[in-house]
Amino acid sequence: MGEGGEGGGEILRLRPFAYFWGASSLRAVGGSMATVAIQVVIVTILEATPSQISILSALSVVPYLFLGLVVGALMDRWRRQRTLVLTSIGRAFVFIVLAVLLLTGTLDFWTLAAVTLALGVLTLFADSAAQPLLPRIAPRSSLVQANARLGQSETVAGTAGPALGGILLNLVGPAVLFAIEAMISAIAALLQSRIVVYEPPSSPRPPGRHVGHEIAEGMRYTYGHRTLRPLAISIHVWFLANSIVATVLAVYVLRELGLPSWAFGIALAAGGIGGFAGALVAPRVGARLGAGHAILLGRSLVVIPWLTLAIAPLTAASGTAPVLVVVALTQLLWGLGMGIEDANDISYRQSVAPDDIQGRMNATIRTINRVIFFVGALLTGILMVQLGYQTTLGVAAGIFAVAALIVAFSPLRRVQHAI
The missing domain is CATH 1.20.1250.20 (MFS general substrate transporter like domains)
Known part of the structure; x- marks a missing residue:
């Protein structure tokens, strides 16, 4: 028996999971850094009012409220690995756009609101794909260890990421930090593309059956x-x-x-x-x-x-x-x-x-x-x-x-x- 009572030894020796874990860890660190930078931009650059800050906070939750169930249904039909790759590429694109807007001085509140909403939608798709994909990557007897490894890296990212983001903000400024986050997302996409996993095709949808069913x-x-x-x-x-x-x-x-x-x-x-x-x-x-x-x-x-x-x-x-x-x-x-x-x-x-x-x-x-x-x-x-x-x-x-x-x-x- 391996660590934690699972039968296959250390789960990180399983290459598909190692790529999955690596991408998840990178995105967790990058996300924590980006959160700090976005908060600084909201308060110090855009000088947003309390009501505007509330709007931005709500926009991060809105995709889950209105699209969560629909996206969950789609994840039982779409290829989950491909979805993860596309969401990471999408995040890289969004952060590059954000960096360019800052560098050109054209970022305003409503543009940042659109960026926040786009990141929320991408995060929703990524989360909805990652959880059901993991049982296809890791043996079911190893799922506790796999989730524990993911939890450990997310905790480290949540603790160290904001501090690292604060340091980088002082050294290079928010625009460069967003460019770094775009690179992190691109590397995550590369790792996710290397995950070898079998995803069986979904069965044809019967006539008259729609996503609501x-x-x-x-x-x-x-x-x-x-x-x-x-x-x-x-x-x-x-x-x-x-x-x-x-x-x-x-x-x-x-x-x-x-x-x-x-x-x-x-x-x-x-x-x-x-x-x-x-x-x-x-x-x-x-x-x-x-x-x-x-x-x-x-x-x-x-x-x-x-x-x-x-x-x-x-x-x-x-x-x-x-x-x-x-x-x-x-x-x-x-x-x-x-x-x-x-x-x-x-x-x-x-x-x-x-x-x-x-x-x-x-x-x-x-x-x-x-x-x-x-x-x-x-x-x-x-x-x-x-x-x-x-x-x-x-x-x-x-x-x-x-x-x-x-x-x-x-x-x-x-x-x-x-x-």
Whole structure:
């Protein structure tokens, strides 16, 4: 038995997965760098108003809300590897255009809005192709390790990418940084084009059957399945809680507790360390406890940090050091729980669903998640005003607990990974 209980040894020795992982890692790093650069452009170059910033933020989610289910259905008919290559080429083109607009001084708000929307659509297609493609690349017994490796690189990218992007912004400016991101996307496309994978042709569509029928079939399968149904519902509840903490954390820690921005950055980095550690141990946890218990463990762990922040007697007068220690430790545990559950959650979904419905199953869950996150973020504003920051965090902790209880009291708790 190899690491994490899978039977084929280290998954990176499998060449198709190594190309897949390499491209994913490059895009994660490049995406983190580009996010920092775009934020700087919005604030310092375009001097966007708060309403304009809100519009740009919403545009990154809009493709999922309106196209998520359709694209998921298409991914069960299109060649997923080719889709990945085309999306990487598309990203390279968009970033080159963005760099040229900056260099020529012709970038305005609405042009950046169009760029943001285009990147959102490309990301949607890439995400919708990547998840159902992975089970065709990696053996099902190796999916936990494969997803753990992807999780590790994404965590490193999320932690180091913004810092690297900030350094490059100071050294070369946003236009050159976007040109570098275009090169990264082009290299990712090259790696993805070298993935050797068999993708069987889709069966002919019966007369009168359109994409709406296929979307409905994907939803019926997902919410009619004995174990995928509680898994999907648990994820949706988790996303509601996550939308609350993602909205309230920064304003609570920076404004209410008075934590300096540099210390807040350190606390968030601790979350990245926890996520890396969680992804590192996820295969072993899944092999030892089983998929269901590993998911339950991850879901349960994420309750603790937010409950701690909800009841911790912290104020701005507590001082930077105590606040930093508490927030960093909560973020460390938060990341650890997510790292454990993500690899086991995604791997179980990929292993249990038939190949010809993978795209629709994943798109169904992902799209509902985005809708819930969007609504939850709006709801959080009301909760913060009516209940205060700490009570709002306590509400989120309670919702996270409900997500764990759904797993605990369902058949999902007893499922095992494919061997």
